[in-house]
Amino acid sequence: MLTTKNFSPNQLSALTALILSIPIGLVFVFIIPALWLSLVAFVVLYIGSYLLIRFVLEWFIYRKIKLIYKFIYQTKASKKEEMYYKYILPQKSIDEVREDVExxxxxxxxxxxxxxxxxxxxxxxxxxxxxxxxxxxxxxxxxxxxxxxxxxxxxxxxxxxxxxxxxxxxxxxxxxxxxxxxxxxxxGEQPLYKQNFVIQEVIREVYESLSIKSNARQIKCTIKKGCEQPVTVFADKEKIRQVLLNLVENAIKYGKQGGHIVASVYNTDEKHVLIEISDDGTGIGEEHLPRIFERFYRTDRGRSRDVGGTGLGLAICKHIIEAHNQVMHVRSKLDIGTTLGFTLDTRKD
CATH class of the missing domain: 1.10.287.130 (Signal transduction histidine kinase, dimerisation/phosphotransfer (DHp) domain)
Structure with missing residues (x-):
């Protein structure tokens, strides 16, 4: 079935000129005895109609469309854009122009x-x-x-x-x-100094540096059973230490008195390692989870200003992990606890 939906201006002009010329050409056959004169009249009429219709489409309608394109891009046209407006745009169908505008x-x-x-x-x-x-x-x-x-x-x-x-x-x-x-x-003003190191060693160092705070709340800090086997990662050791310090310190602050903090380390595949810090504290409401990495964001429950801090710790952690081209995640349930984790690259030889 013939459709003009995707016709270019030139094709539409040719089709319209042909439709106009055929009936008029037939009239010429009856009026003019010489067949060759009728054919000449038909050709002249077709060419004239084609040029006129093409002129109307290209120099009137597409002139308006050209202004729309200039408004869309809101720039003074460069030579390349002028060439586009002059040669490429007129070849587009109205539907293609509509799609561009949409x-x-x-x-x-x-x-x-x-x-x-x-x-x-x-x-x-x-x-x-x-x-x-x-x-x-x-x-x-x-x-x-x-x-x-x-x-x-x-x-x-x-x-x-x-x-x-x-x-x-x-x-x-x-x-x-x-x-x-x-x-x-x-x-990006803080460069990363990546090296191979065993992530469990850094976790133990963080536990030791925060032992006074954890002991004060009688919180036990351990590495999950089955995750003790040394796993080497490739990252900025001091930046990752900072991330772990923040995560463990938060777990101590918001964990329950006499509770338990567990660090887990998993080889997710040959290229990445997953590190998670879990507590059994008050947890975070589901409605707050998408925003806990925002600056200064604090939840109504279990994350009040009374426990101190600047409210920027998790935002800094997120930026550090993203600087490693990795991601952070959170899982939490009220009165059950919270797990915060991130991925790192495995060792580089």
Whole structure:
């Protein structure tokens, strides 16, 4: 079945000219006795109709379409684009042009949705950042004003307030350092120094460095049975140590008193190793899981500011793992516990 759906302007012009010329040519046969004159008239009529219709399509309709394309790309046409508008665009069917416009509209819609999401994220980030800075700043201001108001004369109050001021200054310094580290990780200013090392050795070192905190809460830190066999990975050892420190410290903070923290190491395939840190603490609600790696994001339950921290630890971990071209994941259930894990490359010979 003949269809003009995907005809180019030239093809459509030829078909329309032919449809117009045939009946008029038949009229010429009856009017003009000489057959050759009828054929000449038919050819002239066909060529004239074709040129006229083609002119209308290309120089009027496609001139408008050309303006639409320029609006879509919103740039002054280069020589290459002008060649496209002059030679390639007129060969496209109307349906192909429609598909181009629809594709552009879909891309713009996605960009608008992304901008809306980023704007909402930016506002929330700035609010959280202001809150994180405001708390220690107001505390420092209060202590200093009290000291200047006469409390300096009392040695006991003097010492206590200065110690509290020092703690809040440390909190601000840690916050600035964490933000600076995230910025460097995002911009790639912190290079990775990859090497082969046994991941279980680093896990044991992290357990040892945090033993005072874990012992204070009577939490037992172990490597899962069956995962003790040394597994060598290829990564930045100090950066991975930082990730493990953060994950284990979080597990201690949010794990239950007298609980258990377990590290698991698996060879998922010949190229990757999976490392997971699990606790048996309060867990995280399902609605919070997609956002726990965002900066300053804290859940309502089990992740309050009362336990300290800047709220940037997991965001830093995520950036470090992504800098290794790997991924982090989380599994959690309320009152059951949380598992945070990541993958790394296996050893490189």
């Amino acid at each position: 594709k552009w509209a879909e891309q713009r819609k996605e960009e608008i949705e992304t901008l809306k999401f980023n704007e909402a994220y930016r506002k929330e980030f700035l609010q959280n950042l202001a809150h994180e800075f405001k708390t220690p700043i107001f505390a420092i201001q209060g202590y200093v004003d009290t000291l200047l108001g006469g409390a300096m004369e009392n040695p006991a109050i003097n010492q206590k307030f200065l110690e509290n001021t020092s703690r809040n200054v440390d909190r601000m310094v840690n916050l600035v350092n964490d933000l600076d580290e995230i910025s460097k990780l995002e911009s």
